[in-house]
Amino acid sequence: MKVLVLGAGVVGTACASYLSKAGHEVTVIDRQPGPARETSFGNAGGVCPGFAGPWAAPGMPFKVVRWLFEKHAPLVLRPQLDVQQWKWLAAFVANCTVERFAVNKARMQRIAHYSKACLVALRHETGIAYDNGSGGVLQVFQTDEELDGAARAAKVLASFNVAHRIVTSAEAIAIEPALAKASVSLSGGLHLPDDETGDCHLFTSRLADLLAERGVAFQFDTTIRALLTEGDAISGVLTDRGVLQAESYVVALANEAPSLLRPLGIDIPVYPVKGYAVTVEVGDPEMAPRSSVMDEHSKVMVTRLGQRIRAAGVAEIGGYDTSAAPDQAAGVLHAVRALFPQAADYRQVSYWAGLRPMTPDGPPYLGTTKFDNLVLNIGQGSNGWTQACGCGQIVADMIDRRLPAIDLDGLTLERR
Numbered sequence: 231m232k233v234l235v236l237g238a239g240v241v242g243t244a245c246a247s248y249l250s251k252a253g254h255e256v257t258v259i260d261r262q263p264g265p266a267r268e269t270s271f272g273n274a275g276g277v278c279p280g281f282a283g284p285w286a287a288p289g290m291p292f293k294v295v296r297w298l299f300e301k302h303a304p305l306v307l308r309p310q311l312d313v314q315q316w317k318w319l320a321a322f323v324a325n326c327t328v329e330r331f332a333v334n335k336a337r338m339q340r341i342a343h344y345s346k347a348c349l350v351a352l353r354h355e356t357g358i359a360y361d362n363g364s365g366g367v368l369q370v371f372q373t374d375e376e377l378d379g380a381a382r383a384a385k386v387l388a389s390f391n392v393a394h395r396i397v398t399s400a401e402a403i404a405i406e407p408a409l410a411k412a413s414v415s416l417s418g419g420l421h422l423p424d425d426e427t428g429d430c431h432l433f434t435s436r437l438a439d440l441l442a443e444r445g446v447a448f449q450f451d452t453t454i455r456a457l458l459t460e461g462d463a464i465s466g467v468l469t470d471r472g473v474l475q476a477e478s479y480v481v482a483l484a485n486e487a488p489s490l491l492r493p494l495g496i497d498i499p500v501y502p503v504k505g506y507a508v509t510v511e512v513g514d515p516e517m518a519p520r521s522s523v524m525d526e527h528s529k530v531m532v533t534r535l536g537q538r539i540r541a542a543g544v545a546e547i548g549g550y551d552t553s554a555a556p557d558q559a560a561g562v563l564h565a566v567r568a569l570f571p572q573a574a575d576y577r578q579v580s581y582w583a584g585l586r587p588m589t590p591d592g593p594p595y596l597g598t599t600k601f602d603n604l605v606l607n608i609g610q611g612s613n614g615w616t617q618a619c620g621c622g623q624i625v626a627d628m629i630d631r632r633l634p635a636i637d638l639d640g641l642t643l644e645r646r
């Protein structure tokens with residue numbers, strides 16, 4: 231079957247891989263000159279099913295109010311004259327109950343663990359390398375209050391059979407020795423040994439190269455303007471280079487999907503939440519993280535990607551602008567310097583900001599719509615690198631009318 235995949239981020243490209251493997255004739259379209267040039271470009275590099283969970287959590291609305299008054303707050307709210315932002319915020323708050331959190335967390339855990347298994351299988355099949363590592367993630371705490379929270383988190387992890395261990399600060403330093411030089415004191419940590427790391431942009435680019443060799447067509451520098459319909463089917467995609475047609479269409483357009491779907495009567499609550507990253511070359515490898523450290527205090531994740539360190543964090547709810555605000559970028563830099571002060575020359579960092587395509591409840595939207603040949607693969611939010619392979623496999627299964635390997639309850643348009 232001829233399939234058009236709209237979007238060459240990690241989500242669209244991974245999906246193209248499974249569709250091509252299933253024997254389809256696949257074309258991937260993107261407005262950028264290459265793959266993974268938007269949100270998939272500079273993320274924190276964590277493939278972390280252990281951490282997968284909704285941001286809409288009990289107590290979160292109170293934290294947001296407190297953070298409104300902090301300079302380097304992990305969450306920044308910039309109100310817009312945009313009804314979509316307010317609808318999204320209202321739905322987010324409605325999901326901050328104990329019951330909704332439990333339901334949403336279970337849904338995200340299901341897709342995230344499945345997806346990691348798909349990524350590992352793809353890696354073995356293709357031999358693809360992307361500055362990847364399998365050294366786990368160490369969450370570190372700076373206060374006793376944060377450490378108390380780890381005990382609650384550990385119970386949740388145990389309920390999902392996620393390998394984990396609460397560690398003392400000395401044990402945390404044994405796992406990540408460079409933390410011995412941290413300029414902040416640690417109260418302890420939570421280690422998730424099975425999580426992985428890797429450069430999402432490198433993965434996507436190399437996967438796209440492999441796919442191109444396998445016959446997948448990539449049409450870059452092509453902006454999609456509208457989805458065209460005929461009866462209950464999509465008849466084509468209107469782009470700035472003319473109309474493109476296929477038998478099936480996969481929407482992997484992240485934050486741009488809602489505005490293209492709304493004219494078709496499909497209203498998906500995906501809204502951008504901006505994050506910031508800094509990348510720096512490792513100066514002294516002994517002083518750098520071995521794998522990945524998640525600083526609970528600043529909510530900044532610091533990951534070793536080959537000879538580089540990537541630190542990323544901040545959730546800024548303020549529209550579609552991707553410029554890096556100096557205060558927020560400085561906050562991320564401050565956090566990585568505090569943990570690994572001697573790892574690099576921090577005067578030589580590169581800054582980046584990207585928009586997480588977030589749903590208010592957390593899980594993505596996968597699968598069919600009221601149009602027979604239109605399939606969604608959007609809204610992976612802060613976990614899109616972790617979830618891309620699993621979502622791609624599921625969407626390929628759905629197009630072929632195969633039963634996906636996991637229960638899709640809560641991952642489709644029909645969710646409650």
Ligand SMILES: Cc1cc2nc3c(=O)[nH]c(=O)nc-3n(C[C@H](O)[C@H](O)[C@H](O)COP(=O)(O)OP(=O)(O)OC[C@H]3O[C@@H](n4cnc5c(N)ncnc54)[C@H](O)[C@@H]3O)c2cc1C
Nearest residue numbers: 237239241261269270273274276454486505613614615616
């Ligand atoms: C700071 C930060 C840190 C993160 N850290 C992690 C992490 O550690 N682990 C993790 O799992 N996830 C992480 N994420 C989330 C992850 O990066 C995203 O979920 C993921 O990249 C989304 O992939 P995507 O393919 O859906 O979106 P994108 O990569 O944005 O791809 C969408 C594509 O659609 C194209 N497009 C859009 N509109 C059009 C149009 N009209 N015409 C043509 N093309 C169009 C774009 O050019 C783009 O290439 C992080 C995100 C941020 C911002």
